[in-house]
Amino acid sequence: MKLQRLWLPTFGFAIVLVICAGIPLASVYNRGTSESTLRLSDRELELPPGQEQGDQENAPLTLHLLWRVETADHVGSATADASSTRAAWITRSKLAELGIPSGIRPNTFVSTYLVLELDRRAHARAVLRACNLASPSRDAGTCEFEIKKSSRLYVVDAGRTVAELRGQYPDRAHYAIVSGVIKLSRDLSPGEPEGYVSSLSVDTVQGLEPLRSAIDPTTGKMLWRRLQAGQYFDAMISFGRRLEPWNLSVVGRESEVVSPVETPQEGLERGFSFSPQ
Amino acid sequence: MKIANVDNDATKIATREAAQGRIDQIEIFERELEQLRTDRVIHLTDSQVTAIDSYHRHIIHELTARYDADASESGRQLSMSMRIVSLIGALLLGSSVFVFFYHFWAAFNVATQTLLLCAAPTSTYALALVVRARDRTGYFSRLSAALCYASFVLTVVILPPLWDINLGSTSVLSCTAFGFILAYEMRSRLQLCAALIGVLIYGATLITILEGAPWWFFFERPENFYLGVSILLVVPSLISQRHYADFETLYRLFGIIILLGIFLILATWPSLSYLDYGAHTVSAGYKIVVLTAGAAGIYFGVTRRLPETSFVSSLSLLMLIGLEACDWLLPKLPAYQFFLIMSVLAICALYVLKVLRGRVTEHAARAAQ
Numbered sequence: 001m002k003l004q005r006l007w008l009p010t011f012g013f014a015i016v017l018v019i020c021a022g023i024p025l026a027s028v029y030n031r032g033t034s035e036s037t038l039r040l041s042d043r044e045l046e047l048p049p050g051q052e053q054g055d056q057e058n059a060p061l062t063l064h065l066l067w068r069v070e071t072a073d074h075v076g077s078a079t080a081d082a083s084s085t086r087a088a089w090i091t092r093s094k095l096a097e098l099g100i101p102s103g104i105r106p107n108t109f110v111s112t113y114l115v116l117e118l119d120r121r122a123h124a125r126a127v128l129r130a131c132n133l134a135s136p137s138r139d140a141g142t143c144e145f146e147i148k149k150s151s152r153l154y155v156v157d158a159g160r161t162v163a164e165l166r167g168q169y170p171d172r173a174h175y176a177i178v179s180g181v182i183k184l185s186r187d188l189s190p191g192e193p194e195g196y197v198s199s200l201s202v203d204t205v206q207g208l209e210p211l212r213s214a215i216d217p218t219t220g221k222m223l224w225r226r227l228q229a230g231q232y233f234d235a236m237i238s239f240g241r242r243l244e245p246w247n248l249s250v251v252g253r254e255s256e257v258v259s260p261v262e263t264p265q266e267g268l269e270r271g272f273s274f275s276p277q
Numbered sequence: 278m279k280i281a282n283v284d285n286d287a288t289k290i291a292t293r294e295a296a297q298g299r300i301d302q303i304e305i306f307e308r309e310l311e312q313l314r315t316d317r318v319i320h321l322t323d324s325q326v327t328a329i330d331s332y333h334r335h336i337i338h339e340l341t342a343r344y345d346a347d348a349s350e351s352g353r354q355l356s357m358s359m360r361i362v363s364l365i366g367a368l369l370l371g372s373s374v375f376v377f378f379y380h381f382w383a384a385f386n387v388a389t390q391t392l393l394l395c396a397a398p399t400s401t402y403a404l405a406l407v408v409r410a411r412d413r414t415g416y417f418s419r420l421s422a423a424l425c426y427a428s429f430v431l432t433v434v435i436l437p438p439l440w441d442i443n444l445g446s447t448s449v450l451s452c453t454a455f456g457f458i459l460a461y462e463m464r465s466r467l468q469l470c471a472a473l474i475g476v477l478i479y480g481a482t483l484i485t486i487l488e489g490a491p492w493w494f495f496f497e498r499p500e501n502f503y504l505g506v507s508i509l510l511v512v513p514s515l516i517s518q519r520h521y522a523d524f525e526t527l528y529r530l531f532g533i534i535i536l537l538g539i540f541l542i543l544a545t546w547p548s549l550s551y552l553d554y555g556a557h558t559v560s561a562g563y564k565i566v567v568l569t570a571g572a573a574g575i576y577f578g579v580t581r582r583l584p585e586t587s588f589v590s591s592l593s594l595l596m597l598i599g600l601e602a603c604d605w606l607l608p609k610l611p612a613y614q615f616f617l618i619m620s621v622l623a624i625c626a627l628y629v630l631k632v633l634r635g636r637v638t639e640h641a642a643r644a645a646q
Contacts, residue, residue: 012402012458019433019451020395027440062438106548109490109497181491201491202443246441 030240035162036172037238037248038118040065041257044153045205045235061207063235065245066151069197070122082155083183083198089157090182090195098160104184104193113243114180114197115157115169119259122154127259147259155197158182162243176239178202205237205247232256292464293415294522296344297353303333345413363416367467370420371427378431390439394432398455401425409463422463426471429455446482446492453479466523473509473531480505499539500551506536530585533574537593540567545600567597579637595626 045063069085095104098112117123129135131143159165162177169175179201185194232255236248290296310329313319321329340346347353374397382390405425409418430452437444444451453475460468481501482492495501509532518525540563543550547559554562574590577583602622606615 008458008462009402009406012455012462013399015451015455015458016395016398016402016429016432019429019436020391020399023436023440023442023444024391026442030442105553107497109494111486111489111491181494199491202441204438205441206439242442244441244443 026242027246030242030244031238031246033241034172034238035240035243036176037236038116038153038173038176040118040153040235040237041253042232043149043257044118044151045233045237062204063207063247065116065153065200065203065205065237067116067153067155067197067200067203068122068126068151069155070125083196085196087155087182087195087197090184090193092193094158095184095193095195098158100184104186106185108184109181109198110184111179111181111201112158113160113162113165114155114178114182114200115159115165116176116178116200117154117156117169118174118176119152120154120174122156123152123259126150148256152259155180155200176245178239178243178245202244205235205245208235208247208250290340290344292520292522293344293346293413296340296346300337300340300346300348303337307333343413359414359416363420364467367420367423370424374424374427375431378435387439391436394436394439397428398425398432401428405459405463415464418463419465419467422459422465422468426456426459426468446479446486449475449479449482460524461521464521466527469524469527470531473527476508477502477505477531477535480508497549498551499542499549502535502539506532506539510536526585529583530589533586533589537567537570537574537589540570541593541596541600544597564597564601567593571597575633579633591630598622598626 044066046066068082069087071085071088098110100110127143127146130139130146132138157165157168158180159168165177169177181198181201183196183198185196232253233250234253235250237245238248239245290299314321337348341348347356378393378397385393401421402425405418405421408421412418433444433448433451437448453472456468456472456475459465460472478495481495481504484501484504485495485497486492490497509528513525513528518528544560544563544567547556547563550559550563552559552562571590571594574593575587578585578587578590599619602615602619606618610618
């Protein structure tokens, strides 16, 4: 009888214990081995929208990974919402590789592994498209934005296993593999299916000092204001065994990161052309 | 005078609700007995009246002392106020914990934050257990249970991102399990509601994951909730809930509302269904299912004396008829004709329910004979 009365409280305390001990242990396991480490800047780490509203609460600063997707129609996606941008690389053959049947229902979401590329071919192509002198629709503002402000982090591929993707993208300083979701729709035309990168399973990292909280404890000023006023930073973001990111360091920088304008040698091999259509 | 079996009668009662029910029953009996004596239907000697009265006074005294049940109308009204205040207090306490943490949070380092997040549910759970042992009314123990649940949910929400970990649907599972523990430990209907919602969501996430989609898209397809609904409808028949007031009703109510809600949603928006037989066929199929399930629910509710089942079933039928009428008639008829037809339909529905009520009353009268 006494045992019967005790088992519910025991089970209750056990659940609390499992959660409180399990989460740090899972984190330790994740951080045990770094699968990849990217050096991101303020261009790729966005402050959350809630904290840009001038909220004065001393909440922890959560940095959002600002990722992009290369579009199929060659239009720059710097200002577009990445999750609503049709991904050029989601093709019928890619879906077959992922083992997704050809008969797709509208708005089908599929969990898969995604490849994040930092400042490589996809971004070089985006810069070139925006800054191509031969293009009649060239806009100086867009070009400058692509060179100085826009994110250089692109979701460029998907695969069924981490090992398979790592074989294709061995550079762990520029390519990270993460869990994510792609959204598929039925063909509007008899050609390729419509595919979008819906989300990454974890696209936030906690800020480290000096960007740990939303406000500066010494001055009481909002840190995000200070950052937006022209302070730049670099953050080393690692992705661990569970492919979940964490923040290794945040270091301030005096000047902004400028992307070079050069023709990517590998660009044409994937069927992209740089001339406007 | 010897009072027979008072202790025996009172000790059979296990909950405050049952004690209150027993006192209410005594009051009704006393009023009816008074009426019978006034109308000279029965004649009781003074000693018999005194014996009954003493017996009842002893039971009432015992139950009010043991369970703090209300022996008067004013006490009952105050109890209702206490229940409302208890609910509002629970919500305010939960909110205050959340806002407190949110306001000062970044001033602490990660180790302190983790310690605080783990201490919050542990200490509030211990507090709830202590309060439950001392609180005869149950109001304060339920209040502390709500505070404890808020702390636990806060921990499950805040701790994983603090350590850059994604718990996935395990967060829903842990909140559901803890909700059940608090509900049964504190006999709290509020916690049970939270746990039942958790069962529905977690069941849906399991189906979603099996489909290859991420768990947080569980709401994309209403059919994902069938697993949770089945569990809610089956559990009360497998595990007796008679020691927990209203728990069985809550299981059934949640199950039926969600089940009929799914049928209605899929009858209206068939593209949300997993069934790939064309929108028209799926919609027609689910309309037939709503009609069948609604009629079955009314019959089941009436025959088994489950008023909430028949109420929800009849409501779903009326909603289907209303939606169909809007779909067919509204685009074709002028507004005055549409509302006239709708009012005629309402009168027809009223007539059907009246006939049904007559038959039920007749059936009950025959059973009484």
